[in-house]
Amino acid sequence: MAVKHFLTVPDLSKDEFEHVLQQAAAWKRQPYGGVLAGKTVALVFGKPSTRTRVSFSVGVYQLGGLPLTLSEQELQIRTSESIEDTARVLSRYVNAIVIRTFAKKDVEDLAAAASVPVINALTDEDHPCQALTDIFTFREHFPDTGRKITYLGDGNNVAASLSEAAALAGIDICLAVPEGCDLPKVKMDSIAMLSESCGTKFWVERDPEAAAAGASALYTDVWISMGQTDDSAKVERLLPFRLDGRLLARALPEALVMHCLPAHRGEEITDEVMDGPQSVVFDQAENRLHAQKALMAYILGGR
Ligand code: CP
Ligand code: NVA
Secondary structure, eight states: OOOOOBSSGGGSOHHHHHHHHHHHHHHHHSOOOOTTTTOEEEEEESSOOSHHHHHHHHHHHHTTOEEEEEEGGGSOBTTTBOHHHHHHHHHHHOSEEEEEOSOHHHHHHHHHHOSSOEEEOOOSSOOHHHHHHHHHHHHHHOOSSSOEEEEESOOOHHHHHHHHHHHHHTOEEEEEOOTTOOOOHHHHHHHHHHHHHHTOOEEEOSOHHHHHTTOSEEEEOOSSOTTOOOOHHHHHHHGGGOBOHHHHTTSOTTOEEEEOSOOOBTTTBOHHHHTSTTBOHHHHHHHHHHHHHHHHHHHHHOO
16 A cells, blocks of 8 residues: 655545544544554654644654654765665654655655655645644634635745645635745645635735635734745835734634744734734644644554
8 A cells, every 4th residue: 555645735635634633623632542552753853843843742652652853964864865765764663754844855755765654844835734733723713614714924835735725624715925925836726726626715815904804814924934034025025914903803803813833923923913812823833733643643543
């Protein structure tokens, strides 16, 4: 049987996605289980991480397995050994590889050479584990259909995966991004196709107030992602897209404030909304644990 990787959200079918979300709720109610008993999961980080690192480590432990956290700097990867050879070697020791790094292509190369499942814990292009969690969190508040999420800010990895996950979940998504901050065209096209096949709406709106109107959640992320250099012209363009009280007032009264964290308070989001009653940002952080356990239990434990 082919190894099941999770490199982007659509690596799960709609049914698999729903299954994982349901199981996440079960793991949230009952955190411990032996699904990974006797199994080791390598957690490889080429970029900093708080939530992903800790939620995967604790999650593997709670499922009865051993998490092995490694930084790329400590490994021979790239410097003395190719990504492919690293994948072949790690596959002889561990039962899965979770990796956060820069280029999507590196994770694809790793997965192609690995004989164990590979889970993408963020690349420059995608953040699928975050998106799984975000939809889980959204559904905790809005299990009904016919809703819209508005993402405000930079067209980045989080925006891409959130858009794919929203489509699979039957949620419309509006990307409120200024010109010059769009997702790459190839990603826009693939999300548009996915969204069409799922019967959801996916579109870009240049006016942040129009984008926020009628939304059930306003979501934002940092304007300069890890690995990008500071760009004051980009920040200038993004200023009208800051998630603040003025934009939140345009959304539905029950709308959620969402952010994957870490947040640059005062830049893409104000303290007022991040610390306000509509904010679920710390629930999102907690839910990384539950959603990733469900993902690992499905991919590695067949449940
Ligand atoms: N949201 C998220 O992935 O956070 P970390 O970078 O802290 O893992
Ligand atoms: N877009 C951000 C997400 C961090 C979790 C980054 O890539 O730095």
